[in-house]
Amino acid sequence: MAGISTKTVHEIFRTMEYGSSSTNTATTAQSWLEKHSRTLGFFVDGTFSSPADRQTLDVTDSKSAVVCSTVCAKDEDVMSAVSSAARGFTTWRELSCYQRAKVLLKLASVLQRHSQCVSELCELSQSSTSPTVLIRLAQYYASWAQLRDTLMPEWTPHGVVVVSDDCSVYFLMLKVLPALSMGNSVIVVPGKTSALPALLLAQLFMEAGIPAGVLNVVTGSEVSLAAKLAQNPQVNYLTYCGCKQTGEAVAKAVAGWGVPMSFSLSQSSVCPFIIFDSADLDSAVDGVIELAFKKKRDFQWVLCVQESVLDSVVARLKLRMAGMKCVSLVTETDRNLIDVVVQEAQQQGATLIQSCPPPSTGGLYPPTVLCGLAPSCESVISPPPGPVLPLMSFRSSAEGVTLGNHSPHGQAASIWTEDLTLALESAKSLCLGSVWVNCHSVMDPALPICGRRESGNCTDGGREGLYQFLRPSLSPSLPRSSPSSINYAAFGSVASKFMIPEGFDPSSVPRFYPQLVSGQLRKADSGCSRSVLAPGGAVLAHCPDGGRKDVRNAVEAATKVQPGWMKKSPATRSQSIYSLADSLDKRRRDLAVSIQTQTSISFEEAEKEVELSISRLSDWAARCDKEQGGTPFPPQSGSALSTPEALGVLGVILPSSKPLLSLVSLLGAAVAMGNAVVMVPSEKYPLPALEFIQVLQASDIPAGLVSIITGSRDQLTQALANHSVIQSIWYWGSKEGCQFLQYSCINPLKRLWLHCEEEEEEAAGRNWSSSNPSLQEELWRKAVVWKSIWIPTA
Structure with missing residues (x-):
């Protein structure tokens, strides 16, 4: 028939012209x-x-x-x-x-x-x-x-x-x-x-x-x-x-x-984009193109592809990138950074995929993929600004998760697979705040955004x-005052001074209490000890004068045992904490005597503190399998999960008030949620904590999960603050100690919960005996970090 075109649909689309672009006059x-x-x-x-x-x-x-x-x-x-x-x-x-x-x-x-x-x-x-x-x-x-x-x-x-x-x-x-x-x-x-x-x-x-x-x-x-x-x-x-x-x-x-x-x-966070061999490769590559080559990105991305589909992904990237225009950079100085990174990557054996040759100068650069990089390459550790995407390969799915956790940041990840079991297992194993399955950059205020490690120490979004x-309402706030004059480099470096106190009787030999490090009773690595004094000044006992090496040994042991403890079911952790409460019940008299001897309160008051401590441990044992995440209902199609996870290894500098009750309250919150903990008892009243070591050893708590190190508070605080593995520090101490932690714990970044003990004592401080729900809620929330998982269904 006359007038009927013989062109195919494919030919029509190929010969179509773009209309004039609308000018956005704003x-x-x-x-x-x-x-x-x-x-x-x-x-x-x-x-x-x-x-x-x-x-x-x-x-x-x-x-x-x-x-x-x-x-x-x-x-x-x-x-x-x-x-x-x-x-x-x-x-x-x-x-x-x-x-x-x-x-x-x-x-x-x-x-x-x-x-x-x-x-x-x-x-x-x-x-x-x-x-x-x-x-x-x-x-x-x-x-x-x-x-x-x-x-x-x-x-x-x-x-x-x-x-x-x-x-x-x-x-x-x-x-x-x-x-x-x-x-x-x-x-x-x-x-x-x-x-x-x-x-x-x-x-x-x-x-x-x-x-x-x-x-x-x-x-x-x-x-x-x-x-x-x-x-x-x-x-x-x-x-x-x-x-x-x-x-x-x-x-x-x-x-x-x-x-x-x-x-x-989040702005400096490096996030993995992981493509498994079970993924829909066309959709995954579409996601890469959409995400990586925008002018302004919320995060920096690194592409990780399973080796069995690497060639297919690279071929699709070349096809999709062909003919793409250069992307304008935020500033022209970004061009110099990109040139340096690309040149260094090529010297290390990387090959380039570019949509077109880069212009010699100016604030434009073509979409670029750097293929064949090693995890140690600078462009992987700190990707440059602009449309440059590093690409690495991995063999097994476990190696892909390891590669995803390689970055010191922990903001988000996008994983692509049609295997739901693999998706959920990978999402759970990634140490990140948000995981998107077969999608990316999906956000809604109903789900928390929680930075991990160097990506942040707070949670935004959701309840x-x-x-x-x-x-x-019952928790005191930090006192407001001007900063003290502190030599941050020398903080905690003054060696402890041993002195024979007044009233020392050389005919009597006070008992020596060892500390608990890596699940074993030990002296301080330095070999030094310090005296534990009664309120009247008499020597009650001697204890180790721990230091940096003791903290290092304790953290090393905690790092080994904490992942296994975290993976145990909440019911199993609950039974272990119940066994700890039972061990404490069997030694209640010894603990009451140590509290009375150290603090000079009546024996009845000391017994009451022990009784409350047993009850508090039972509370945390009961809460182990009661604190769960949720499944919010975002407006987008799909499903979402929000789950609390353990922080990792915590450092706790204990308060002097209620030395046993405060210890078990903080310890119970930490281990109930799957964390390991390194605890520093009060310099003033260390005996109840040292006596509690016997209780720990008689319980089902895994060796190395809890360490108790005695010594100079400032010296041990400095050691905990500078250790990169410690994820959070709970501190009761001096105003100078609070200032040092705020100054130091931004690099490496840690979550801080700070209390100026001297000021809190004047203001009645935290009531450890209180059963107010908000106080335990605060403890629990300080012990967890949140992960959001997005799973689209349409």
Whole structure:
């Protein structure tokens, strides 16, 4: 028939031409910027202010054109923002849960109404975030604001919270909204790319009806500005999201000011993209192309492919990358970094897959895959910015998991396989916070995002992420004061001084108590000992003066036994802790005598402490198989799991108050959740802990899982802080010790739970005898880390 084409569908698609690309003028965002004369100041106490005598920073778009400028805050601006936030907190806290939830729900509708402006401004700032996900965040945390008093009645907000962010707007709001929903006021210190959206969102919060001062935005250098804000005595908490270098600078600047800090260092995290031979290779390669070659990525990725399908994956990559255009880099200096990394990889035997030859100069670079790399290659350990993807191969699925755990970071992973059993086993074995099965970068506030190792020490999202912005009503906070003058390099290095105390009787030989290291009774590696004194000054006993080598031996043993203990079923761990409680019951008189002798309390009080200790261990034994994760219902199709996991090896510097009860409370929480622990008894009252060693040896607790090392508190604190395997430190001690840990435990990064014992004693401190649910809940949450697993079904 005339007029009928004989072309096939394939030929039609090959000969089709692209239409003219629409030009995104971002008229709504440009209009908003023009209204503010393209110079945006601070948002404090519900209004914009732009002092005339301030330095400014230019904000540029993807083409390096200046969009507008922001103002750099001075000291008086910091004071103004903190004062406003303190007043706002008082107003916000007095509102009912329903009233706070109503504001956040209205924010969702306001965001929907102004979604075009939000989207365009995020695009201009090179911080692309869909307004839809921000609306979902507002709706989700509005419901938590409604339920706070019902589901968390024994918890109270911190007060004024500083949120410093150098990531995307989504991660910024993932901290701001839960902080507000729990009743805190917030001061935002945005990074360069999130400054404009943060200021616009602050204005939209006011339109939603949030009281003035509850949300403030102050711009400038995020390092110095966040530190200045946190040093103000009215600020109660600091959380940072961004890169490792900036986070480390913030931590060192704020150390010693008595402000709890948490860090989400996702921007510098290296994440594995693992393709098993059972994967749908076409879908997996599509995921690689979509994920790896974007201009701005949330994480750095490394591709790991099973050897049996390596050639097929490489062939598909070459086919998909053919003809792809160069990607613009964030800055032209990134080009120099890429050239150095690519040249070094080629010298080490890597082969290149590139979509086209790279231009000789400029801020453009083609999508590139570096094939045949070793795990020790610099481009694998620290991938360069830009569209460069390192590729490694592995033989077995177990080797693939090992390769996925090779990085010191622990943010996320994407694994591709059609074998559900392999997917779940691999997800469980990866030491990471989020695992996506046959997908990538899927996020929802219902599931926690939890950094492991060098990727962070806090949890965002889900119910679990709310607790960083709360504290138990009965739990004391860190005292606020100026930092002490400390030589961090020399902290804990002063050798113990042995002295014969007054009242020493040479005719009597006090008993020598060994310490417990690696499951064995041992003297200190140094061979030195120290005297244990009665309240009157008489020598009660001698104990080892442990040091760095003893800590190293204890951690080495704990590292070997902890994975096996963690893999035991909760019911098995429960029975072992019940056996520990039973062993303590059999030696209750000996423990009561040691408590009475050491602390000079009455024998009846000492017996009561032992009885409470037995009951507390039984509590933790009972909770072993009761604390479980959940299966949230995200709006996307598919299934999701949220599970608590053990941290690993913990260091615990024990308090002096209730020396036995505090020991078993902290020990029970740690081992019940699958951790190993290295404990340092109080220098003042070490005897109950040393007597407890006999109880441990008579129980079913595996040898090496618990070590008890006596000695100088500062020296042992320094050894624990500098050990890379220790994942968390619980500390009761001096103000100087708290300051040292905040300064030192950012590299390597650790989770800290700090208590200034002298200040707590004056303020009545933690009531170890209390059975308040929030206190045990706090202990449990300090002993676990959360993992989210996404499994798509459509």
